[in-house]
Amino acid sequence: MLDDTGLKMMELGGKGYCCSQIMVMLALDEMGRDNPDLIRAASGLCNGLGDCSGVCGVYTGAAVLLGLYGGKGEDMEEPADVLPLMLEELRDWFVDATTHYGGTACKDILDGQCGQPDTTRCGGLVAATYARIREILVDNGLDPSEGRSLS
Template identity: 45%
Template sequence: MSQDSFRMFKLAAQGFCCTQIMMLMALEDEGKDDNPDLIRAMQGLCGGMGRSGGTCGALTGGASIIGLAAGKGNAMEQVHPKLGRMIAELLDWFDETYASRDCEDIIQTKLGEGDAYPVKCGSIVSATYYKVREIMAKYIVKEEEEED
């Protein structure tokens, strides 16, 4: 088991869902402090938004991580010029990889309010997290290096 897989497993065992796990890992990887308000807000996207089975929480979590890195956070900031392109690339990859954006279609399980997440969710969260990091490295890190 890779270190990231172990981190995800530990967070899931603590009761965090897909979107929360992704954001907690992103904050940690970026060296940012814990942000309980943000993590609580991410829970609304779990299980396809409120466990409705709609848009996969790994996908919305990934878009949220990109937004955290490249979105506008206050009146003085500017949106990264390639924010839309980064999210479009994530969407294209997700569509090609899973053939659906809907949680219940992908995991082939009907989610209820208190149900546990299927094991399949772990691999989806992991793959999506790595894709998000790859996309961000391509557009954000690369451009920062070019500016130096």
């Protein structure tokens, strides 16, 4: 049975959003925010950076989320000290989570069948990665429902 996040992911995928965009949209939804520019920007990470040869969009989208919570966004703002550690935790976890696919590239995860995401593989990876991002944030003292303020 699907939980609310799983249902939301299916709904967004059905509307034509890719994995990296769905990652961003889940976080924005949790924060109660809208940011169409960020969602559009995340489309550049879709399908392994466009041709399936690059790193999975779930991973790059997750890295964007960590930057959204911990990165510098204004002149007078400093990045969170924990950002490099959070990115390292994500990398280590994602590499481990995709080992059975043979790598972190989109083509590895999709077993060379590029062009159409596999709802089971990609959907499961989005759900697991989003849950892991939430854990990383909480473990590092950041509230997934708040994020940084948008001035």
